Amino acid sequence: MKRLLITGAAGALGRAMRTRLAPLAETLRLSDISDLGTASENEELVQCDLGDADAVHRLVEGCDGIVHLGGISVEDKFSKILNANLLGLFNLYEAARANGHPRILFASSNHTVGFYRQDQHIDATAPMRPDGLYGVSKCFGEALARMYFEKFGQETALVRIGSCMEKPSNHRMLATWMSYDDFRSMIECIFRAPMLGCPIIWGVSNNDSRWWDNSHAAYLGWKPKDNAEHFRAELDATLGKQDPAAPLNVYQGGNFVKDPIFPET
Incomplete structure (x- = not known):
């Protein structure tokens, strides 16, 4: 790609992907509402509020692909979630529609299905x-992406991320963990595929304890290699x-199932 946009690039996952995704494009355009530090040689840094439609339009202009990690990533007040995760996502898709439909990876979440039991x-x-x-x-985001695919042909990978971090920090993550390297290889497959469509992809490594079946997305050729089981003894001990x-x-x-609804006042 000529230019790959990564939103939410100042967050933990964005920082982890910043160097790992550098080989995928001649230029990485990194965006966040927070400080992004100093640009490396092949980076463009753009501070942007996803709720600002004009700013998002400028952000997407000239991009061949988008890794959308931006937005609120935890339970919070509805007003904050509304601006970043609903209005902000709408702005992103409208900007993509106006700028040639660059392929999008939308960071959805396992919390779209959080009330299923672990068995x-x-x-x-x-x-x-x-x-x-x-x-x-995130349910809204998946529905919005699907509508833009059906109506306008906008391709999106709906990646329901489990727990993407250096290593699992509790026993639940023995099922949900996705390593940074496996996420990077997934992103490579998504942008390399001749045809993508609008698939749901479970963002999880090759864990022995995983709950989610990715067989429907086998056509992408993604084969995660890491396994959270290697951390079980460490978690048991700690x-x-x-x-x-x-x-x-x-x-x-x-x-998350017991988190309160945060009041607006």
Whole structure:
């Protein structure tokens, strides 16, 4: 690609992908509402509020692909989620429609299905069961992306990210963990595929304990290699015996199922 846009580039996942995705494009355009530090040789840094439609239009202009990691990534006040995750996403898709339909990776979430139990194994056809306002915003995002695909042909990979970090930090993540390297290889497959469509892809490594079936997206050629099972002994030693009745160990969304709805005042 000539220019790849990464939104949310100042966040933890954005920072992790910043160097890993550099070989995919001649130029990385990195965007966030927060400080992005100093640009490397092949980087463009753009501070942008996703709620500003004109700014988002300028942000997308000239981009061949978009890795959309931007927005609120935890449960929060609806007004914050509304601006970043709903209005901001609409602005992004309108900007993409006006600028040649660059292929998009939309960072959705496992919290679209958080109320499934951990003893249930599901695929992309399972009905949504969001566990909070954040999860609802990702359900909206998936529906919006699907409409833009059906109506305008805008291709999007709907990646329901589990827990993408250096290593799992609790026993739930033995099922949900996705390594940075596996995410990078997924992104490569998404932008390399001759035809993408609008598939749901579970963002999870090759974990022995995983709950999600990605067989429907096998045509992309993505084969995650890492396995959270390597961290089980370390977690057992540091966290000790787990309460099997705790939401963290019962629901796929973990503690998000019990998070309160945050008041606006």
